[in-house]
Amino acid sequence: MPESIWLRDDDRPRRPRLSRERIVEAAVALLDAEGAAGLSMRALAARLRAGTMSLYEYVRSKEDVLDLALDEVIGEIEEPPEPGPWRDYLVRQLTQSRAVMRRHPWVPALTATRPLLGPNALARSRPFYAALASAGLAGPALTAAVGTLTSYVNGFVAAENIWWARIRTPAADAELRGAVAGHLNERMADLARLAQVDNGDFDGQFLLGLDLILDGIAARLPPETS
Amino acid sequence: MPESIWLRDDDRPRRPRLSRERIVEAAVALLDAEGAAGLSMRALAARLRAGTMSLYEYVRSKEDVLDLALDEVIGEIEEPPEPGPWRDYLVRQLTQSRAVMRRHPWVPALTATRPLLGPNALARSRPFYAALASAGLAGPALTAAVGTLTSYVNGFVAAENIWWARIRTPAADAELRGAVAGHLNERMADLARLAQVDNGDFDGQFLLGLDLILDGIAARLPPETS
DNA sequence: ACGGTTTTCCGTACAGTGCACGGAAGACGG
DNA sequence: CCGTCTTCCGTGCACTGTACGGAAAACCGT
Numbered sequence: 001m002p003e004s005i006w007l008r009d010d011d012r013p014r015r016p017r018l019s020r021e022r023i024v025e026a027a028v029a030l031l032d033a034e035g036a037a038g039l040s041m042r043a044l045a046a047r048l049r050a051g052t053m054s055l056y057e058y059v060r061s062k063e064d065v066l067d068l069a070l071d072e073v074i075g076e077i078e079e080p081p082e083p084g085p086w087r088d089y090l091v092r093q094l095t096q097s098r099a100v101m102r103r104h105p106w107v108p109a110l111t112a113t114r115p116l117l118g119p120n121a122l123a124r125s126r127p128f129y130a131a132l133a134s135a136g137l138a139g140p141a142l143t144a145a146v147g148t149l150t151s152y153v154n155g156f157v158a159a160e161n162i163w164w165a166r167i168r169t170p171a172a173d174a175e176l177r178g179a180v181a182g183h184l185n186e187r188m189a190d191l192a193r194l195a196q197v198d199n200g201d202f203d204g205q206f207l208l209g210l211d212l213i214l215d216g217i218a219a220r221l222p223p224e225t226s
Numbered sequence: 227m228p229e230s231i232w233l234r235d236d237d238r239p240r241r242p243r244l245s246r247e248r249i250v251e252a253a254v255a256l257l258d259a260e261g262a263a264g265l266s267m268r269a270l271a272a273r274l275r276a277g278t279m280s281l282y283e284y285v286r287s288k289e290d291v292l293d294l295a296l297d298e299v300i301g302e303i304e305e306p307p308e309p310g311p312w313r314d315y316l317v318r319q320l321t322q323s324r325a326v327m328r329r330h331p332w333v334p335a336l337t338a339t340r341p342l343l344g345p346n347a348l349a350r351s352r353p354f355y356a357a358l359a360s361a362g363l364a365g366p367a368l369t370a371a372v373g374t375l376t377s378y379v380n381g382f383v384a385a386e387n388i389w390w391a392r393i394r395t396p397a398a399d400a401e402l403r404g405a406v407a408g409h410l411n412e413r414m415a416d417l418a419r420l421a422q423v424d425n426g427d428f429d430g431q432f433l434l435g436l437d438l439i440l441d442g443i444a445a446r447l448p449p450e451t452s
Numbered sequence: 453a454c455g456g457t458t459t460t461c462c463g464t465a466c467a468g469t470g471c472a473c474g475g476a477a478g479a480c481g482g
Numbered sequence: 483c484c485g486t487c488t489t490c491c492g493t494g495c496a497c498t499g500t501a502c503g504g505a506a507a508a509c510c511g512t
Contacts, residue, residue, distance in 0.1 A: 016488080016489060016490090017489085017490080018489080018490085040468080040469065040470080041469080041470060041471080042468085042469080042470090045491095050490075050491080051490060051491035051492075052470090052471090052491075052492090053471080053472090053473095053490080053491050053492080053493095054489075054490050054491060056471070056472095057488085057489060057490070057491095061470080061471080062469095062470065062471090108338055109335065109338040109339050111384075112334055112335040112338045112381075112384040112385075112388075113335050113388070114388065115388050115389070115392075115406075117406065117409060122410070140427070140430060140431065140434060141434065143431065144431050144434035144435045144438065145435075145438065147382065147385070147431060147435055148378060148382075148435035148438050148439065150381065150385075151377070151378050151380075151381025151382045151384075151385060151435070152374060152377050152378050152381060153381075154377075154380075154381040154384070155338075155376065155377025155378060155379075155380040155381035155384075156373065156374075156377045158337075158338040158377075158380070158381075159338075159373070159376075159377060162338075162339070162340065162341050163341070166341075180341075180343065183343060184348070201366070204366060205366065205369065205370050205373060208366060208367065208370035209370045209371075209373055209374035209377070211442075212370065212371065212374050212439060212442035212443060212446065213374065213438060213439055213442055214442070215441070215442040215445050215446070216437075216438035216439055216440070216441040216442035216443075216445075217438060217442075219441050219442075219445065220438065220441070242459080242460060242461090243460085243461080244460080244461085266497080266498065266499085267498080267499065267500080268497085268498080268499090271462095276461080276462085277461060277462035277463075278462075278463090278499090278500090279461075279462050279463080279464095279500080279501095279502095280460075280461050280462060282500070282501095283459085283460060283461070283462095287499080287500080288498095288499065288500090
């Protein structure tokens with residue numbers, strides 16, 4: 001009777017220290033903390049207290065890590081149980097997408113680089129198509145509507161994040177804002193006057209643009225029923 | 227009378243071999259040929275037959291090169307002499323933006339990273355604001371409309387380029403298309419059925435989405451005159 | 453014609469990157 | 483007790499951006 005269970009340390013009966021899940025979790029944390037430039041395989045391994053090359057047991061390349069991290073945070077968008085009216089549903093869903101991309105500012109630039117084929121990305125786009133299909137869209141109009149909306153959200157948050165990235169302190173904010181304003185006023189004052197509302201009301205701007213697109217979609221719906 | 231002009235080789239009275247212009251020109255060519263990953267300061271210098279560190283006489287960092295290259299290709303969008311009706315103008319201008327981003331596929335991912343403050347970018351956005359302003363928009367609605375349109379174009383072409391990047395040969399195209407279709411059908415057949423129009427009609431999709439947004443904008447215009 | 457200053461060019465060096473290779477250490481099935 | 487297989491990872495290579503400092507050339511004032 002060798003080593004009774006009660007005496008044995010059975011915490012790791014056959015447990016690898018690393019795993020894909022642990023790696024992508026650490027990768028997301030690292031990306032959030034240091035940005036895309038801060039993610040190196042060495043830094044990632046260090047954060048997991050592992051040797052660099054150990055990661056390659058679970059992942060073929062750094063690209064894989066990025067793909068996995070991306071799909072991971074896409075999973076943070078929760079799927080709603082009840083569909084409800086299509087327009088409310090889309091606003092809610094896309095607002096949430098934006099929130100995720102703000103929590104993880106490295107996301108928009110990454111999506112511009114790689115196709116989104118991960119399980120979470122697919123799971124999230126399904127009800128999205130379904131909502132617009134139930135509203136009456138089909139065929140090219142349907143895919144165009146979906147494409148327009150996702151392109152808009154990605155593009156908007158990408159632009160937004162550029163500005164957020166360059167300000168951490170209010171002082172830096174004021175200085176940057178001043179420098180840009182000076183730059184603009186100096187070389188095209190009329191444009192600066194037209195676009196004077198480029199103060200930081202990103203929330204309002206986001207919803208405004210979204211409504212614009214949704215109005216365009218609504219106008220294209222078959223003039224049907226309820 | 228030393229060295230008459232006619233005998234002197236005055237081709238280079240004080241001509242540095244390098245210049246910012248030559249550097250950004252080479253950078254654009256290199257980016258077009260090799261993609262963003264292929265642009266290294268060493269490769270860039272080699273293409274100019276210069277030492278690597280010579281570049282730093284004209285540019286503070288690689289980031290500078292990217293900013294300059296980006297603004298350079300934005301300059302390829304020609305400014306139209308006659309404004310004309312706002313809607314036609316916007317469609318023409320944005321179609322041209324898309325064409326530029328297709329010629330230089332590295333552009334959309336770059337724009338997602340940095341602010342566009344170069345002279346060409348500013349010069350191009352001015353008539354853009356002006357067109358929508360002349361249509362009757364002002365204040366937040368104006369900036370929202372501009373933001374929506376540019377976000378859409380960026381996002382659309384970014385997504386589009388992802389697919390173009392992965393196919394060079396028709397064989398690769400067919401294989402990729404098959405793999406993706408299989409992947410989709412396997413794990414969510416209904417979605418695949420809804421989105422069956424994801425064949426390569428990017429042109430049509432682009433204009434469809436654009437019309438969507440423009441309809442939304444038109445609906446928001448003050449119900450005024452001619 | 454000449455000394456000094458400024459501009460251009462760039463070789464070297466350093467810290468950092470992704471990852472190929474091959475070995476070690478341990479868990480497992482026979 | 484002996485292979486085999488999985489996990490871990492040290493070393494090494496080719497490559498990156500760029501700090502530093504020196505060489506050479508072009509310019510200017512005398």
